Amino acid sequence: MNITNSKKNILVFGGIGQLGQCISKICEERAVTSVRFLDEFEGNILDPVILEKLFQEEAPEFVINCAAYTAVDKAEDEPGLCEKINKDGAANLARCCAQFKATLLHISTDFVFDGKVPKLLNENDPAEPISVYGKTKLDGEQEITKILKEHYILRTSWLYSEFANNFVKTMLKLGAERDELSVIVDQVGTPTYAIDLALVLLEIIASDRKAYGTYHYSNEGVTSWYDFAKAIFDLSDTVVKLHSIPGSAYPTKAARPAFSVMDKAKIKQVYGLEIPYWRDSLIKCINAIKKE
Numbered sequence: 592m593n594i595t596n597s598k599k600n601i602l603v604f605g606g607i608g609q610l611g612q613c614i615s616k617i618c619e620e621r622a623v624t625s626v627r628f629l630d631e632f633e634g635n636i637l638d639p640v641i642l643e644k645l646f647q648e649e650a651p652e653f654v655i656n657c658a659a660y661t662a663v664d665k666a667e668d669e670p671g672l673c674e675k676i677n678k679d680g681a682a683n684l685a686r687c688c689a690q691f692k693a694t695l696l697h698i699s700t701d702f703v704f705d706g707k708v709p710k711l712l713n714e715n716d717p718a719e720p721i722s723v724y725g726k727t728k729l730d731g732e733q734e735i736t737k738i739l740k741e742h743y744i745l746r747t748s749w750l751y752s753e754f755a756n757n758f759v760k761t762m763l764k765l766g767a768e769r770d771e772l773s774v775i776v777d778q779v780g781t782p783t784y785a786i787d788l789a790l791v792l793l794e795i796i797a798s799d800r801k802a803y804g805t806y807h808y809s810n811e812g813v814t815s816w817y818d819f820a821k822a823i824f825d826l827s828d829t830v831v832k833l834h835s836i837p838g839s840a841y842p843t844k845a846a847r848p849a850f851s852v853m854d855k856a857k858i859k860q861v862y863g864l865e866i867p868y869w870r871d872s873l874i875k876c877i878n879a880i881k882k883e
């Protein structure tokens with residue numbers, strides 16, 4: 592990857608969220624300085640006036656949209672706000688990119704699928720979301736596709752890292768507080784280390800192939816939330832009695848897909864990627880957390 596020598600002007604919205612912080616870490620390590628990370632005040636994607644000023648001042652060649660409403664259960668109670676951020680916010684950014692001739696990299700989710708059939712999901716499979724979060728993320732994708740040709744939409748799944756809130760950090764916290772935990776075994780998907788995704792986003796920018804469109808990206812392999820939790824505890828030497836339970840025994844406000852393993856053939860072929868296996872990346876993340 593030659594991002595280190597890249598002088599491409601990049602704006603990152605949602606820059607202090609989980610993925611934003613991962614991109615920032617990689618940029619720091621590789622001395623990439625032409626990137627500006629915006630929080631939700633400097634770079635509120637719901638405020639077209641702020642956006643226009645930013646685009647005018649910064650003249651970005653690339654924009655990465657990590658900003659989103661990601662509280663999956665809470666979204667069921669706040670559908671309006673969730674839609675504003677995930678749909679209208681994405682559309683606002685796409686419009687600015689079109690006006691100021693920037694390319695947009697936008698992140699979407701496996702939760703656009705209903706997950707009813709245990710089949711590897713590719714980019715052309717019908718998306719039929721079963722939650723407010725999933726529906727608004729799909730709406731956001733569709734807005735971008737309508738407004739801007741120069742876009743990459745990367746659908747990813749089960750993001751985690753040493754930053755912000757995520758399943759790995761929740762498990763480590765609960766594992767330290769409790770003797771026993773129950774985790775769902777009949778929701779199957781693939782975890783993704785957000786650092787790996789950050790590298791891919793920068794790789795796409797560095798290669799500048801203009802192979803616009805929608806891509807699936809997660810780590811390699813398949814697991815359940817239960818098996819993921821088991822690996823987290825094993826790798827962090829946390830002693831906790833872990834019970835596997837069906838989803839029906841853990842009611843949540845939002846429904847989640849039972850099967851959301853994505854086919855990554857397209858991104859592997861176009862970008863020649865070798866994608867890390869989920870457990871290998873989990874080891875890296877646990878080591879990073881141990882060092883903190």
Ligand SMILES: NC(=O)C1=CN([C@@H]2O[C@H](COP(=O)(O)OP(=O)(O)OC[C@H]3O[C@@H](n4cnc5c(N)ncnc54)[C@H](OP(=O)(O)O)[C@@H]3O)[C@@H](O)[C@H]2O)C=CC1
Binds near residue numbers: 604634636750
């Ligand atoms: N987390 C996951 O498991 C997965 C995430 N994704 C997608 O990946 C992307 C990155 O997710 P992740 O980093 O984990 O999410 P986070 O929730 O950690 O980060 C999202 C960021 O967006 C900010 N934000 C919210 N509203 C606005 C706004 N109006 N303007 C600007 N910023 C705003 C949030 O600020 P604040 O916290 O202050 O509200 C937060 O910092 C999202 O698009 C998400 O849908 C896809 C699959 C899995």
Ligand SMILES: Cc1cn([C@H]2C[C@H](O)[C@@H](COP(=O)(O)OP(=O)(O)O[C@H]3O[C@@H](C)C(=O)[C@@H](O)[C@H]3O)O2)c(=O)[nH]c1=O
Binds near residue numbers: 700702765778
């Ligand atoms: C905390 C906990 C969760 N669970 C279950 C609930 C849920 O089905 C699953 C995951 O829980 P979470 O609520 O942490 O994860 P969730 O917020 O559903 O994760 C999703 O976030 C959005 C943003 C995405 O885009 C998805 O790809 C996915 O990563 O684990 C248990 O079974 N036991 C537990 O103790």
